Amino acid sequence: MLPAILGCVLLLATRTVAQQVPPVACPQYFEYLSFNQQFVGRITMHHDPRYEDNVLRVEFSQRGRLGSNYIGSLSLWDDEETVKFNLRNGRPILYRVDFPTPGVLPKLTQIVINDAVVCQASPYPPSSVTLSLSHSLRSTSVPLFSLQPQLPQQFPRPQRPIWQTEVRQPQTPVPAPVPPPQRPTPGTTPAPAPRPVQTQAPAPQPRQQAGAVPQSLGQLDGICGRERAVTTPLIFHGVQVARGQLPWMVALFERRETGVNFFCGGTLVSASTVLTAAHCFRMSGREISANQAAVSLGRNTLDLVSAGELRQVSTLVIHDEYTIDNFTDADIALLRMSTPVSFSDFIKPICLWNENYRLQLPSGYVSYVAGWGADEVGNVNTRIAKMTNTDILTETECIRGLKSRDGVMKVTERTICASNKQGAGPCYGDSGGGLMLQENDVWLLRGVVSAGQQLANRCDLSQPVIYTDVARHINWVRQHLWF
Template sequence: MFRKRLVLAMSHLQLLGFLIAVLKISHISAQNLPYIQCPMIFRYLEYENQFIGHLKLVLDRTNTENVVRVELSQPGRDTPSSPGSLNFLEDQDSLRYRLSNNEPINYRIDFPTPGVVPKLTKVSVNGEVVCEARPFGAPSSRLTLSRTLGTSVPLSAIPPSQRTDHQWPQTPQRNYTVYEVEEETTQRRRPQQPTPRPRPQQPPTNQRPRPQPVPQLPQEPEFQTPARPPVRPSNPSAQVSKSYPQTIGQLSGICGREKIIQTPFIHNGIEVERGQLPWMAALFEHVGRDYNFLCGGTLISARTVISAAHCFRFGSRNLPGERTIVSLGRNSLDLFSSGATVGVSRLLIHEQYNPNLYTDADLALLQLSNHVDIGDYIKPICLWNENYLLELPSGHKSYVAGWGEDEKGNRNTRLAKMTDTDIITQWECRGNLSEESAKFITSHTICASNAQASGPCSGDSGGGLMLQEEDIWMLRGVVSAGQRMTNRCNLTLPVIYTDVAKHIEWLVRSMWF
């Protein structure tokens, strides 16, 4: 095993040597170059008759993310239009190896103005300054660069039998995935605030389309995200000693409040901004080396997500919770974007769920393998209680969001979309559906419709039907069944949701804190 590790280490050293050779980098003298305050981690190199910076830092492998921020001082009166760039000098395999073995990560700094060499004035890692020097005197400009190196799983959280720093197989298994996010590559500028748009009013409608003869039963989840290396379940941050709400009363003090967002709801479905509807969850199934998008879900506590039972049990489908991961804090299906990816330690299907009449109790609870840290981007929604109406009147405004099939026929949308929809009575719902479809309407379901034919479609199953009561968001239903015609959803017809309020006792009794 030691020989294998030695061979792998040598291969990575050769890779770095190859990269440097390709760049044709050579050492130069310090003549006419700015003073270097910390030569142990930074030096100037020559590349194609220009200077670049070489930074090397040992990062904390136990962190989910390591943020490196660099400040430079550029002499002269002219402020460059770009601050330059901060990039890695290695590929992902080498980054993963170096991070797990406490070896320096190599960065390359490209300066913005040919012939002008800035002075390194500050280097910080995760907010802690590791090098600092005085900037040039006036006139000069300050340049700021940032690069984040993250792993989908902190290595310290991997069980000892799987720790890659204990042993390396000849072909390293991708037990976690290294990714990079460039956070700040511009100079300080005042962000532009989007102009709030008025919420359009939905025109009244006196006629609803007649039902189509074929109901839409839950489709086998067939939609796949682009093939990527598997992402291991992880805690969203490396912080410890957190306290989490332990009761419904404690949850009520934080639930249902979203980050302030400039974009209001409008008809026909618009993209959800990150921080908007921070309880939205995307469920993925682990298939081979890939994770395929499965269904939507809603966070209701720091350790519980609610979704639809038919996502896991329907027909020949019997998906165990252990093969599911939950994505939180993202408006995107991209698991490499900022957010949390958490495993599932237990799956609980409602005991009254019947695949033959699934809408009546189409509920599943997922116990997350770790508590998630609650903040602006991850927050539970509130649950129904007796202070709110149980029987909603026709036309009561509700909202739904998800990553499912769109009006163009795309199987999934990359970014979540949302729309408003109107509650309709049981009588109205039955009157707009065929006799075969109407049997899925029960005393434990709720229907909603939209005159603009926008709403949930295939892939949105398990997502939440949400109400906004005095700026507090509440979960009222779970997307269960809709209607199809030919190869697309027929959203001129009502969508049937399992009514969470009618199952509130089961939910409160069964959820985890």
């Protein structure tokens, strides 16, 4: 899936959806917007120049009960430079509200800016829930002129949010995540196979100084594959990935004159290296070069305005045994970022397979896959990353589960197959993402999302998904790794 930031006007909710739109007590500050039947809220708010910290709090009332702990989000609408410009010039700041339940618009009941109530309305009667959201914006800029008492009649048209982008689907079935997954919890994964006994204890690694970049795989051992202590509750039975979980997940964007387009996932394996699928860059009728690519890190969302980092790509190395005709056998590419990243709670590499782990995985062994791809309700991509568990299949089970000869031909000695009985797994847009194992609380990269099957132009997750086995190519990966 290839989101494209092309100029597009967000439409005000029209009469066709008017029955879904609650009354708005303060239309001068808040409006509902729709695009392709996706709904968001937009808040337009002036900030008092006397405040360095501007705290916006909003509340909504929604009928019924939520199906999860997710209550929505409040974020800046424009990019950082636009926000700074508007603050300096006394222009209003635009905020975006994402709602927790698709197709259900909660009613705005309160807007508070810096403890001053600017809008208020009565909530729905029981049974209903209150959604409380907040955002803090710090500014040391002084407006060039004093604020006007009334809002201007027109505002600059905002850029189209990244999550509302169009998607190019690859010509060959290429997977991306479809929930209803489950976040790994203690006890859900079968006990890992015993590791070979080491005859000699590994030498302790010197402690890395703050900001130091590991220069070898050995120096990554104490860093890789470890999540921070994440307290954000997962929603919808663990479908969404909270920021700080799976901090090695990256999103790949194609750089164009009109903006950037999300096209594949990837996995951080060192301070300078991202591992992804070769077919993301070279497939029949399509080729993307290193200087056209950008890497988004430290985000669980496709919104580049959110906290995180963006890196250009200086070098692209595609596996020398990769072929377009039988791409799954060696569907691996390595990207070298223009500058190394510093590791943190939100940016950290995953561990690579090594000889201490079993090479042959048994049937039913639990693995995990995550990404921003198409979902089960028809969205071409998900704004927030999702993950699911998926069970390893033997080669015989995989071939038996595939319905087409072409699918069977994509299974080789250097691929892994996996599936989920609930029909959850990768779909369009998840290509290049990692097939992950959790071994003794350490995350390990085992495969890369390569190919899936189609049915009526949709992902057919009743059939196995095929991953290139990174462990079978580990020597090639190690030889081409940058630190």
